Amino acid sequence: MNDQSELPALIADRCALFFDVDGTLAEIQPRPEQVFIPSDTLQALERLQAEGVPVALISGRPLTQIDQLAAPLRLPAAGVHGTERRGADGETVRLALDDARLNAIERELATACAELPGLHLENKQVAFALHFRLAPELEASARALAEDFAARHADVLVLQPGKCVFELKPRGASKGEVIRAFMQEPPFHGRYPVFIGDDLTDEAGFEAVNALQGLSIKVGPGQTLASRRLASVAAVGHWLEGLSKRQGESIQQLD
Ligand SMILES: [Mg+2]
Incomplete structure (x- = not known):
């Protein structure tokens, strides 16, 4: 693992x-709805997009929330860990799931979560998130609950652990798969892929970018498949601003 320098x-x-x-791109907040992307970072993304540099956002959030966070930008994006993906042409592709089955799972999850006050169930329509950021003592209970659901619905769901969250996402969805899909399409195709992420769900993206001979960058500490590291969200913003302002030049200075 190399460091930022x-x-x-x-x-x-x-x-x-x-x-x-x-x-x-955004600091983690106690509640997901408090999260925002700093205006300097948004402006850097806008400059890059205006210069024709392909930029995509790849998040565990649904596309609707990604668009709200990136507004007024509307970028190519993948939501819910790759369950839904909107290409540069504006077309959205979703992994098809059985509505009746998902509704039944949600009812069952809601009942189970009601017995664990402080555990927040988020319905992402195509996936579910069990947030314990506000009740860290519930981590073991949340893990047991998520593992139980993942085991009983293993034909359609897989467990995706994250920071203070256990998610149940559709089988086959991954950040690596969506990066590979973007890279087969214009304007991404033929370019040097760079992926920056901070969490366990991003490891599949790092793996894909490494296989594509690109650059994988992990934000913050922790074991990772990424080949490089940036220390913090602020460091990502700083790096991005430098890249956007000196677009077309070699970027050497990365203090
Ligand atoms: Mg993250």
């Missing part, structure tokens, strides 16, 4: 840039 020089107009949102 060893990030390679990049020429933005040869890159395809992929970003996780929470914990990467």
Whole structure:
């Protein structure tokens, strides 16, 4: 693992840039609805997009929330860990799931969560998140509950652990798969993929970008498949601003 000072020089107009949102572009907050992307970071993304550098957001959030966070930008994006993906052409593709089955799982989950006050159940329509950020003592109970559901619905769901969250997402959805899909399409195709993320769900994205001979960057500490590291959300913002302002030049200075 290299540190931030060893990030390679990049020429933005040869890159395809992929970003996780929470914990990467935006600081994590006690509640997901409090999260925002700093205006300097949004402006940097806007400059890159205006210069024709392909930028996509890849998040565990649904596309609707990604668009709210990125507003007024509307970028190519993948939501719910790759369950839904909107390409540069504006078309959205979703993994098809059985509504009746998902509704039954949600009712069952809601009943189980009602017995664990402080555990917050988020229905993402195509996936479910059990948040314990506000009740960290519930981690073991939340894990047991999520593992039980993942085991009993293993034909359609897989468990995705994250920071203070256990998610049940559709089988087959991954950040790696959506990065591979973006890279087969214009304007991403033929460019040097760069993916920056902070969490366990981003590891599949790092793996994909490594296999594509691109650049994988982990935000913050922790074991990772990423080849490089940035220390914090603030460091990501700083790096992104430098890249956007000096688009077309080699970026050497990464203090
Ligand atoms: Mg994240």
